[in-house]
Amino acid sequence: MKRLLKPKIYLESVFMINIGILKKYNIKGIIIDIDNTLVPWGAKNINNRAYELISKLKNEGFRICILSNNTKKRVDEFNKDLNLPAVYNAGKPRKSAYKKALSLLQTDIVNTAVIGDQIFTDILGGNRLGLFTILVNPIDTKEFFGTRLVRILERLVLKRL
Numbered sequence: 001m002k003r004l005l006k007p008k009i010y011l012e013s014v015f016m017i018n019i020g021i022l023k024k025y026n027i028k029g030i031i032i033d034i035d036n037t038l039v040p041w042g043a044k045n046i047n048n049r050a051y052e053l054i055s056k057l058k059n060e061g062f063r064i065c066i067l068s069n070n071t072k073k074r075v076d077e078f079n080k081d082l083n084l085p086a087v088y089n090a091g092k093p094r095k096s097a098y099k100k101a102l103s104l105l106q107t108d109i110v111n112t113a114v115i116g117d118q119i120f121t122d123i124l125g126g127n128r129l130g131l132f133t134i135l136v137n138p139i140d141t142k143e144f145f146g147t148r149l150v151r152i153l154e155r156l157v158l159k160r161l
């Protein structure tokens, strides 16, 4: 179980991502979470910072797919200017959601990374399939009540990894 919860890389923020490292690991595709990874939880629209990061990654040749447990409405709103392939109501850590993202990206398990802020959804799901998992700190502390409880568990797990 411990192996499945441990991210391959841990970053303080998604904005600190090192493109050189992604390239070193031959990453071609990126599956990315929205809430508290790219923008604060509940933020309606994308902001400049997140938009610029995605644009930079795209310009570097990475294929990017949104993978969110949030609703179609939320994902569409966020994605309207980016127009990325996206999976909503993903039910992470369900494997099928990641498989759907891989088929949209047309990349493989060995060259695809997952970026997210939650161990029990983003990271667990990615590790179950053998993807290159990147955990980031959540942007905002304000979030869904259930998630707040999960955070307490996450902190306990992180201490043990």
Ligand SMILES: [Mg+2]
Pocket: 033, 034, 035, 036, 037, 116, 117, 118
């Ligand atoms: Mg999240």
